Amino acid sequence: MSAGPAPLRRAPLRQAGFTLVEVLVALLAMAILASLSWQGLDGILRARDGTRAAIDRTVRLSTVLTQWEQDLQAVHDAVVVPALAFDGQTLRLTRRTEAGVALVAWSVRGGVWQRWVGPVQTHSAELQQTWLRSFQFLGNELGHLRLADGPATWQVYFHRGGSWTNAQSTGDLVQAPAPLVSAPAVTAAAREVLPDAVRLVITLDRGTLTRDIALGPAGS
Secondary structure, rough: OOOOOOOOOOOOOOOOOOOOHHHHHHHHHHHHHHHHHHHHHHHHHHHHHHHHHHHHHHHHHHHHHHHHHHHHHHHOOOOOOOOEEEEOEEEEEEEEEOOOOEEEEEEEOOOOOEOOHHHHHHHEHHHHHHHHHHOOOOOOOOOOOOEEEOOOOEEEEEEEEEEEEEEEOOOOEEOOOOOOOOOOOOOOOOOEOOOEEEEEEEEEOOOEEEEEEEEEEEHH
């Protein structure tokens, strides 16, 4: 009796899933994509921070220049001290206020641009003392406002007679006006003519800044 046909053998089914190599390749690809994504995000954040810092510097510098202009346009000759003087490091000026006269000192010390304003004075002796005391400033006294970092030097020019001259050079002389502060012992003496305008030249971290400001009528 002949045997029947042999039964067919089924091939073993492959189990669903990934091999170790495939998993490692997928993880490597994900790591690369994550690294690229983080670098892109980091670049965006750095650009945003840089833009914000640049805007902050611009706004701050604009505020400083506005104060510079306001001080110069309020210059008034109180007679007992020079109304406007620059010694290469500090620009001193006397500005008129509603209550009297205040001394303002702009300076560059140790790479820092600073501004200091003294109390409003109504007596000549007090204004003279404040003026003399300002020559002893080191830049760390109470009241000094830090304006900007970076400048090592600066220069100021005065406009007189149709031309710009170094503010440290001697100007023309004129009869002094009557003092604004009380000064019974002070007599009118010949003084330097106040300039028509002041030019500021200062080098900051973004380049050299030049600004011309005309003196206000209080300085005439």
